[in-house]
Amino acid sequence: MIEFKNVSKVYPNGTKGLNNINLTMQKGEFIVVVGLSGAGKSTLLRSVNRLHEVSGGEIIVNGKSITKAKGRNLYEIRRDIGMIFQNFNLVKRSSVLRNVLSGRVGYHSTLRMMLGMFPQHDKELALKALDRVNILEKAYSRADELSGGQQQRVSIARALAQEAKIILADEPVASLDPLTTKQVMDDLKRINEELGITTVVNLHFIDLARQYATRIIGLRAGEVVFDGSVDEATDEKFAEIYGRPIQDEELMGVAK
Numbered sequence: 040m041i042e043f044k045n046v047s048k049v050y051p052n053g054t055k056g057l058n059n060i061n062l063t064m065q066k067g068e069f070i071v072v073v074g075l076s077g078a079g080k081s082t083l084l085r086s087v088n089r090l091h092e093v094s095g096g097e098i099i100v101n102g103k104s105i106t107k108a109k110g111r112n113l114y115e116i117r118r119d120i121g122m123i124f125q126n127f128n129l130v131k132r133s134s135v136l137r138n139v140l141s142g143r144v145g146y147h148s149t150l151r152m153m154l155g156m157f158p159q160h161d162k163e164l165a166l167k168a169l170d171r172v173n174i175l176e177k178a179y180s181r182a183d184e185l186s187g188g189q190q191q192r193v194s195i196a197r198a199l200a201q202e203a204k205i206i207l208a209d210e211p212v213a214s215l216d217p218l219t220t221k222q223v224m225d226d227l228k229r230i231n232e233e234l235g236i237t238t239v240v241n242l243h244f245i246d247l248a249r250q251y252a253t254r255i256i257g258l259r260a261g262e263v264v265f266d267g268s269v270d271e272a273t274d275e276k277f278a279e280i281y282g283r284p285i286q287d288e289e290l291m292g293v294a295k
């Protein structure tokens with residue numbers, strides 16, 4: 040469970056990223072966060088694992104305040120949170136397996152990791168994770184030999200190998216074509232359903248949000264302006280979130 044309590048974020052230049060956010064995200068939800076560019080979606084997502092420090096309020100992850108956590112406590116809370124980025128964040132010259140194994144670094148000593156000494160158990164977890172996203176046969180390929188969609192699946196496998204309880208995905212399909220987008224979103228959804236991993240995804244395509252979410256949160260100017268089910272997220276509601284009617288480029292048109 041993730042709780043935002045009166046969370047605000049002001050950037051050093053004075054820009055308000057988030058303004059008094061109060062939200063509770065339950066275990067197992069598949070939440071899609073929508074809003075115009077600059078609405079605060081990335082700031083919201085990245086504040087959960089403290090990639091961004093909030094300026095006010097508190098974020099509680101599985102009962103522990105990540106806002107107040109230090110040292111080992113912070114490390115342990117972060118270990119439960121997997122991050123998926125638009126640009127995949129892989130070590131391109133390393134093998135796929137090596138990239139997935141990097142999800143295990145939080146469980147071992149720095150020295151052991153520098154020497155690349157991953158226990159057999161970790162390798163089994165990593166291979167299982169690759170199998171779950173259907174790219175087991177790529178385990179020994181170099182990451183940069185894979186297509187964009189396959190690279191994103193490697194990053195999902197890395198979060199699985201990390202045994203993350205929460206996955207935060209910041210525009211995970213923004214660099215992908217429609218077919219690959221569907222495959223990656225299907226992977227995220229399947230993992231969410233099969234493993235009960237709480238999943239929060241920032242998306243800017245409205246139809247994708249409706250197709251995959253169990254709950255949609257709409258942001259505008261750093262504030263929550265919509266929080267409801269897919270059924271409630273009508274075109275009119277989206278127009279309210281965006282402050283204007285929906286435009287064609289906000290629909291991806293992915294086939295079901």
Ligand SMILES: Nc1ncnc2c1ncn2[C@@H]1O[C@H](COP(=O)(O)OP(=O)(O)OP(=O)(O)O)[C@@H](O)[C@H]1O
Pocket residue numbers: 050051052054055056074075076077078079080081082083243
């Ligand atoms: N490092 C930063 N310094 C100053 N202002 C920032 C910084 N990062 C984001 N902002 C501002 O904070 C607000 C929210 O940005 P954020 O990136 O969270 O929006 P977003 O909804 O994710 O947008 P996009 O869809 O374009 O990524 C915007 O006004 C943005 O310009």
